[in-house]
Every structure is written in C-alpha cells, then in structure tokens.
Amino acid sequence: MPSSQDGPWLDDAAGRLIRPYTVSGGRTKPSTALDLLSMVMATGSAPQSHMGPEHTLALGLCDGPTSVAEIAAHLRLPAVVTKVLLSDLVDCGAITAKAPRFHAHSSDRSLLEAVLDGLRRRL
Structure with a gap:
C-alpha cells in the first residue's frame, strides 16, 4: 500500500516501484x-x-552551490544515478559543476573542523 506522503511511486512493503536505473x-x-x-x-x-x-527536481535543488551527495540524498536516489541526471543537466547547459577543492593535505585539521562545523549546523 503506497504511503500518502511518498506518492504513488513508493510502496511500504515493496519500496521504490520504479527502479533507479529506469530514471537514468x-x-x-x-x-x-x-x-x-x-x-x-x-x-x-x-x-x-x-x-x-x-x-526537474534535481535542477530545482541547484539554486545555490550544492554538492552531488546532497542532491542524491534529497532525491533519494543512488549517487551514480544522480550523477547521470546531473551530467545530463551539465551537457545541456542548465547547471555548472566544479570539482571539490582540497588543501595539500586532505586530513588538514581546518578542513576537518569545517566539516564538523557544517554537520553540527545541519543537526
């Protein structure tokens, strides 16, 4: 039986009725x-x-700079499917993508503190 808040494409017992690979x-x-x-x-x-x-949903989530991981979470889709959708939007010029910038050392304390601060603000 579909849950009313999830719409017709989710079923409590069966899960997602449309498989992710069909989306891409x-x-x-x-x-x-x-x-x-x-x-x-x-x-x-x-x-x-x-x-x-x-x-359309993915494009709506891109009003400001947003990570691919965050968009995947909002869409409730696997990351690889989300990457395919976003690459379609890049190809047609609807969005731009920038690779993540890392400091010389990915275990830099300031980077880890920034991640921790961001997580605290989200919770």
Whole structure:
C-alpha cells in the first residue's frame, strides 16, 4: 500500500516501484566527471530538450552551490544515478559543476573542523 506522503511511486512493503536505473535510462556512467563533493549550480538557462521529472527536481535543488551527495540524498536516489541526471543537466547547459577543492593535505585539521562545523549546523 503506497504511503500518502511518498506518492504513488513508493510502496511500504515493496519500496521504490520504479527502479533507479529506469530514471537514468539504463545508463550507469555520467558523461561529466562528478565527485560526491562536486558542487553544482543552476546557470539560469532552461534545458532545450525534454527532461524527466527527476531532472526537474534535481535542477530545482541547484539554486545555490550544492554538492552531488546532497542532491542524491534529497532525491533519494543512488549517487551514480544522480550523477547521470546531473551530467545530463551539465551537457545541456542548465547547471555548472566544479570539482571539490582540497588543501595539500586532505586530513588538514581546518578542513576537518569545517566539516564538523557544517554537520553540527545541519543537526
């Protein structure tokens, strides 16, 4: 029985009724190199070709710089499917993507403190 808040595509017993690979058209490799920490942001131009509802939802989440991981969490889709959707949006010019910037040492204390601070603000 579908839960009323989840809509018709989720079922309490069966889970997601549309499998994630159908959302990406069966594709498992994005055309744009995206990391979970890559930041994406809408350009303001609308996609020229028809996009699916998941593309529209993803684009709506890109008003400000947002990480690929955060978009995947909001869409409740696997990261690889989200990367395929976002790469479609990059290809059509609807969003831009920037690779994550790391300091010389990825275990730098200031980076770890910034991550911890961000997590505390979210909770």
